[in-house]
Amino acid sequence: MTIEELSDIQEQEQARQQKLANRIYCCTAAGCVSCGADRVRQSLHAEVKKAGLQEQVEVCGSGCMGLCSQGPLVRSAADDALYGHVSPEEAAALVSGNPVDRQLLAGKRIDTTAPFFALQHKIVLANSGVMDPEILNDYIAVGGYQALAHAVTELSPPEVIEEIKQSGLRGRGGAGYPTGLKWELVAKQSSQIKYVVCNADEGDPGAFMDRSVLEGDPHRVLEGMALAGYAVGAQQGYIYVRGEYGLAIQRLQTAIKQAERADLLGNRVLGTGFQFRVDLRIGAGAFVCGEETALIASIEGKRGQPRQRPPYPPESGLWERPTLINNVETFANIPPIIAKGGEWFASIGTAGSKGTKVFALAGKIVNTGLIEAPMGASLRTIIFDIGGGIPDGGRFKAAQTGGPSGGCIPEQFLDVPVDYESLAKIGSIMGSGGLIVMDESSDMVDVARFFMEFCMDESCGKCIPCRVGTVQMHDILARMTRGEGTPADLDMLEQLCTLLRETSLCGLGQTAPNPVLSTLRFFRHEYDAKLAASRGGAQ
Amino acid sequence: MSVKTLTIDGKMVTGIAGETIFNVAWNSGVRIPRLCHVGGVSDVGACRLCLVEIEGQKKLMASCMTNVEEGMVVRTNTERLQSHRRLILELLFAERNHICAVCVMNGQCELQDMAEELGMDHVRMRYLFPKLEVDTSHERFGLDHNRCILCTRCVRVCDEVEGAHTWDLKGRGVNSLIIADLGEPWGQSDTCTSCGKCVQVCPTGALFSKGRTVGEMRKDRRFLKYIVTAREKHQWIR
Numbered sequence: 071m072t073i074e075e076l077s078d079i080q081e082q083e084q085a086r087q088q089k090l091a092n093r094i095y096c097c098t099a100a101g102c103v104s105c106g107a108d109r110v111r112q113s114l115h116a117e118v119k120k121a122g123l124q125e126q127v128e129v130c131g132s133g134c135m136g137l138c139s140q141g142p143l144v145r146s147a148a149d150d151a152l153y154g155h156v157s158p159e160e161a162a163a164l165v166s167g168n169p170v171d172r173q174l175l176a177g178k179r180i181d182t183t184a185p186f187f188a189l190q191h192k193i194v195l196a197n198s199g200v201m202d203p204e205i206l207n208d209y210i211a212v213g214g215y216q217a218l219a220h221a222v223t224e225l226s227p228p229e230v231i232e233e234i235k236q237s238g239l240r241g242r243g244g245a246g247y248p249t250g251l252k253w254e255l256v257a258k259q260s261s262q263i264k265y266v267v268c269n270a271d272e273g274d275p276g277a278f279m280d281r282s283v284l285e286g287d288p289h290r291v292l293e294g295m296a297l298a299g300y301a302v303g304a305q306q307g308y309i310y311v312r313g314e315y316g317l318a319i320q321r322l323q324t325a326i327k328q329a330e331r332a333d334l335l336g337n338r339v340l341g342t343g344f345q346f347r348v349d350l351r352i353g354a355g356a357f358v359c360g361e362e363t364a365l366i367a368s369i370e371g372k373r374g375q376p377r378q379r380p381p382y383p384p385e386s387g388l389w390e391r392p393t394l395i396n397n398v399e400t401f402a403n404i405p406p407i408i409a410k411g412g413e414w415f416a417s418i419g420t421a422g423s424k425g426t427k428v429f430a431l432a433g434k435i436v437n438t439g440l441i442e443a444p445m446g447a448s449l450r451t452i453i454f455d456i457g458g459g460i461p462d463g464g465r466f467k468a469a470q471t472g473g474p475s476g477g478c479i480p481e482q483f484l485d486v487p488v489d490y491e492s493l494a495k496i497g498s499i500m501g502s503g504g505l506i507v508m509d510e511s512s513d514m515v516d517v518a519r520f521f522m523e524f525c526m527d528e529s530c531g532k533c534i535p536c537r538v539g540t541v542q543m544h545d546i547l548a549r550m551t552r553g554e555g556t557p558a559d560l561d562m563l564e565q566l567c568t569l570l571r572e573t574s575l576c577g578l579g580q581t582a583p584n585p586v587l588s589t590l591r592f593f594r595h596e597y598d599a600k601l602a603a604s605r606g607g608a609q
Numbered sequence: 610m611s612v613k614t615l616t617i618d619g620k621m622v623t624g625i626a627g628e629t630i631f632n633v634a635w636n637s638g639v640r641i642p643r644l645c646h647v648g649g650v651s652d653v654g655a656c657r658l659c660l661v662e663i664e665g666q667k668k669l670m671a672s673c674m675t676n677v678e679e680g681m682v683v684r685t686n687t688e689r690l691q692s693h694r695r696l697i698l699e700l701l702f703a704e705r706n707h708i709c710a711v712c713v714m715n716g717q718c719e720l721q722d723m724a725e726e727l728g729m730d731h732v733r734m735r736y737l738f739p740k741l742e743v744d745t746s747h748e749r750f751g752l753d754h755n756r757c758i759l760c761t762r763c764v765r766v767c768d769e770v771e772g773a774h775t776w777d778l779k780g781r782g783v784n785s786l787i788i789a790d791l792g793e794p795w796g797q798s799d800t801c802t803s804c805g806k807c808v809q810v811c812p813t814g815a816l817f818s819k820g821r822t823v824g825e826m827r828k829d830r831r832f833l834k835y836i837v838t839a840r841e842k843h844q845w846i847r
Binding site: 377526527528531532534535541558565566569574 | 703734
């Protein structure tokens, strides 16, 4: 495919879609599929056939539309209506253009002007609900691969990097390293062979942002990687995706094949001299493989264990070559930045954190699902306005961000803007975007114990502090929750927190104490109450 | 070869570019504690005992994995490092069943020496007391998982010096175990050459020669230096 052909396909596909009387988007992300979206889609197809409307009404899939708690979700494009909890029996009413039939569905229609939709700002998830992730032409119709076409024909690699630097984009994997700087580091290396790696080993409990992006818009990630390859001078990319994400793997495989066939990836990208191939590497279920050096070892076919940095991957990574590693969401932000310019992106968000962030809302919250909010929105906005607050009249107690590496944020910080700096100041981290809301029924010592159990199970066992320290910390926390703790235990727990933070080899061990430290900081009274109770029991 | 001048514990020392802080320190008489390091094979920075403070860096660095730089100011034995090292040893002693009184290496064991040297005389946490097996299927040697500290010296010496790669790890976290080949009994391993290098480098009584009783096992590490010198410098000297 050449650049001219790309534009032709875009116009033709847009025109074709406009001629249709209706296009019905049925959510095909894992959340909706697990509650029966496939059957809804099948019966929609059957109804279209029965009504003889194949030429006028098209049924297609769509990426995650956000409100996962109300799945299966179906969107009808003609009247821009979104329906929740759709059952296969309602397919006829959805297919029919008759307003009387539609009236039957009125109760299931979701108000898209509600704060859940109105307060979101979609960049990464912009295409979810308006295109089918399994059809390449759909992605091209919404402007897909235009950024890549623009870059390879009109921009030099340093200009692409300059644009990313200007945008102020920071890594969405959790640490928030400036993306433009990382790209520049790799670009400056003199090696002939370089690699681009997409980290899709999303493993935090309660997080599913990257999965939804891969399932709902795989081509966007491929385009972002190709742009990175062009900018840093790499010809090979790898996507390291966790084995549990079957649907995402399948969508990626389809997308890679489509893109290769259309010369959007491969030896002659868009008919130019730029070449870039992407291969999948599937993880075998180790959380630590999200750590970049362990991820590299795993791609190389070795045991997934981290090694000490430096050298950092931009200098010596995959097979000791300069390697650029970014997270799924980071790559998904690249095409719009190149298409609309770094300045546009930098106009969204706060001084230090630009753009938007996708959050997976989970726990005690009304609107469980996927949202995208501009950086700097307060936790209150995210949890109470977009998320709809706590169900069953419950009272907010804490929000956990950043998974097992993050911390719990208590009520007094609800108005803190959510950006990298502010969260770090209150002892948590942005993390990859998992946000677990807890109400008063949560026992904070048990929350700390839960995350410690996770770290204990996921420790690779290479370094002693993490391998044995997590076991001992879990042992202490478990005894405390059972009311068997002693003050000496609490003292040892704090000593181990410091030990793990300062001496562990990789990020997993270094950040494993964070949930304990933050609950100790804000909910120390709960620990004290447990100790008092166990003393009482002993008497 | 460029020479780097640095300060280790207040002492001016020199090293060659590419040398680790650990090597330079030992060569100039500063003994940094270690368990996973053994001269002659690659380093992994796993035991975390050799962590040092480097001025201007927030993080503690494993000295066996960090190269010397010009003007570096390194501290190897501060109060903080000592207390971290003792706690790491406590974790190790609590992890498996290290009962010195009935160990073939009693009195010769590096783990024991380390505890003595660093002043770790009691364990303040719960012993895990895992139930682990002893593999005595090999004709000449035995493997006692109860005494293994997972330093992976055996794995590295077998792979890098003998070239057999009989040893590897299975499982993860506290459930990691050293395995021969794909988890067979040692005696049935197809790759093992029975050279005994792993036994000689093992810091504890986890790998031992059969027929030795409590405190009788002596290990000889000079062979490794001999092989490495022979390989790298083509000098066959003891």
